Amino acid sequence: MDYSPDAKIVRDAPEPPFEQLAGILRARIGRGDWKPRRPLPSETRLGEEYELSRPTVRRSIAALVADGVLFVVPQRGTYVAGEATEGEHQGD
Incomplete structure (x- = not known):
């Protein structure tokens, strides 16, 4: 299912909140x-923004990591996968 970037979590939808x-x-x-190659907000921040528990946020992140959309750097955070574009450097 396609979602809008501005969508809200619908509690009684057929899809579970993590999806x-x-x-x-x-x-x-x-x-x-x-x-x-830039970080996402923390799991805690995403949980607050979408009114979800941290385990639910983690499950969402894990699904996106499995799809290659995100990657996790231990003790650093979760990052968007993909190459830096021209003019954008890893150390910026």
């Missing part, structure tokens, strides 16, 4: 809210 959040995050990445 909804994964779709919303994917749409936000597609819109450019987070650039390749």
